[in-house]
Amino acid sequence: xxxxxxxxALAGPLSEIFRADMTLAxxxxxxxxDTTVLARALVEMDEAGFAVHCCECSxxxxxxxxxxxxxxxxxxxxxxxxxxx
Amino acid sequence: MTSGWxxxxxxxxxxxxxxxxxxxxxxPGWPGNIAGQHVDVRLSAPDGYQAVRSYSIASxxxxxxxxLAVDKLPDGEVSPxxxxxxxxxDQLELRGPLxxxxxxxxxxxGVPQAGxxxxxxxxxxxxxxxxxxxxxxxxxxTAKFRLLYSVRTPEDAFFADExxxxxxxxxxxxxxxxRQAPEGWPTPAGRVTLDALRSATFPSSGxxxxxVCGPTGFVESVATWLVELGHEPAAVKTERFxxx
Numbered sequence: 001x002x003x004x005x006x007x008x009a010l011a012g013p014l015s016e017i018f019r020a021d022m023t024l025a026x027x028x029x030x031x032x033x034d035t036t037v038l039a040r041a042l043v044e045m046d047e048a049g050f051a052v053h054c055c056e057c058s059x060x061x062x063x064x065x066x067x068x069x070x071x072x073x074x075x076x077x078x079x080x081x082x083x084x085x
Numbered sequence: 086m087t088s089g090w091x092x093x094x095x096x097x098x099x100x101x102x103x104x105x106x107x108x109x110x111x112x113p114g115w116p117g118n119i120a121g122q123h124v125d126v127r128l129s130a131p132d133g134y135q136a137v138r139s140y141s142i143a144s145x146x147x148x149x150x151x152x153l154a155v156d157k158l159p160d161g162e163v164s165p166x167x168x169x170x171x172x173x174x175d176q177l178e179l180r181g182p183l184x185x186x187x188x189x190x191x192x193x194x195g196v197p198q199a200g201x202x203x204x205x206x207x208x209x210x211x212x213x214x215x216x217x218x219x220x221x222x223x224x225x226x227t228a229k230f231r232l233l234y235s236v237r238t239p240e241d242a243f244f245a246d247e248x249x250x251x252x253x254x255x256x257x258x259x260x261x262x263x264r265q266a267p268e269g270w271p272t273p274a275g276r277v278t279l280d281a282l283r284s285a286t287f288p289s290s291g292x293x294x295x296x297v298c299g300p301t302g303f304v305e306s307v308a309t310w311l312v313e314l315g316h317e318p319a320a321v322k323t324e325r326f327x328x329x
Contacts, residue, residue: 001162004301006325009139011183012125021185039186040323047136 006055007041013050013064017071020083028079032057090127091115095175096150101243105209106168107143107154112179120145120220121188121213121296121324124153124181128163138163141212141298141324142182143244145220151179154243156209158327187296187324189217191224200294203287204232205307207277207299211243213324214298222251233285235261235277235303259285277303279310289315298324 007023014022023039034056041061042053049065054077061077093112101107123141138161144152157168171177192198202221204214211234221230236242239262252258261281266274287293295316297307304325311321 001160003138004327005139006323008123008184008187008324011123011185012137012139012180015180015183023184023186037186039184 002044002046005043005045007038007043007052009043009045010038010041010050010052013045017064017073024084026082027061029054029057029059029061030077030079031059033079090178090180093151093177093179095171095173095177097173098171101154102156102241104168105154105156105241105243107152107243108167108171109144109150109152110177110179112149112151115149115151116182117147118142118145118151118182119185119188119190120216122182122184122216123213124151124179124183126153126163126167127178127180128166129178136162139183140167141216143212143215143219145216146223154209154212154215187213187298187322189220189294189296191220191226197225197227199227201287201291202228202230203293203295204230205235205277205282205286205295205297205299206232207235207303207307208237208241209243210297210299210303210324210326212298214296215244215247217296218248218251218256221256222254228255229287230256231259231285231287232256233259233261233277233282235263235299237263238265239267277307279313282307282310283314286311286314289317292317292320295321296324297321300327301325 011023025038028035040055044051051063052061059077062075065072091112093110096109096111099107123139125137125139127137129135140153143154155164155167157164206214261277262274263276264274297304304323308321308323312318
């Protein structure tokens with residue numbers, strides 16, 4: 001079942017991969033070049049993982065797919081991430 | 086930060102609305118939380134299937150007790166269990182506290198916060214906002230708070246008694262009833278409008294911090310109007326759930 005949430009809800013799942021609080025990271029969309037915190041992104045989540053969309057143009061910023069054996073992260077739509085000090 | 090999953094024990098539950106309940110959980114090792122943060126709750130079925138959902142925390146500050154408040158989604162996998170089934174003494178797996186963006190701190194570097202705070206909630210979107218209201222009430226902060234709370238009917242309000250108690254002490258509340266207003270209410274039931282926002286919320290000229298939480302459609306309408314009313318987009322923090 002797909003649930004729709006926002007980037008705030010990524011804090012827990014992304015803590016399994018990244019050490020920083022990713023909801024505070026600022027990312028630039030490769031499609032529309034809007035730059036904002038991941039907390040504002042739109043997220044579709046299901047058992048297999050999640051797709052994170054730009055809050056302005058809704059293009060995919062990145063996807064995370066999990067299986068029992070491994071996790072794939074595809075950062076196709078994000079042009080960089082900046083973290084507060 | 087997080088250190089994986091913790092096991093908490095339900096201390097008490099309270100019916101808040103016809104479809105919603107608050108749940109207080111004792112979580113040994115809980116480090117306390119900032120108002121507005123959330124937890125992930127993980128349920129495991131006997132066959133190994135697991136479901137994880139994020140829930141805002143209604144409580145704030147130190148201590149190992151965490152209060153959640155949950156509204157039941159009819160086709161949900163986790164919320165019906167939390168609203169209808171979980172009982173005092175049951176155990177739940179939690180991960181958190183999580184999220185450092187949709188938060189309000191009563192003080193920064195030891196200095197109490199004085200800046201105005203506008204809270205706008207729809208339905209169970211009140212949960213992180215009441216954490217901010219409680220945190221404010223318990224602190225030295227001289228900030229003025231305003232809450233605009235949109236609910237379908239009076240009985241759909243979470244924490245109604247507590248909000249009534251806290252109103253006045255640095256907190257102003259405006260209620261919006263979308264389906265049915267109390268008898269004698271001055272305005273007919275209806276959704277939040279741009280005019281309601283203009284008249285009941287802090288003007289953008291005072292550069293208040295603004296927190297909006299609720300269903301996706303509600304949050305998107307309100308956030309768009311707030312920017313029309315002159316608020317800086319970066320000053321409007323949002324947390325949305327459900328919808329497409």
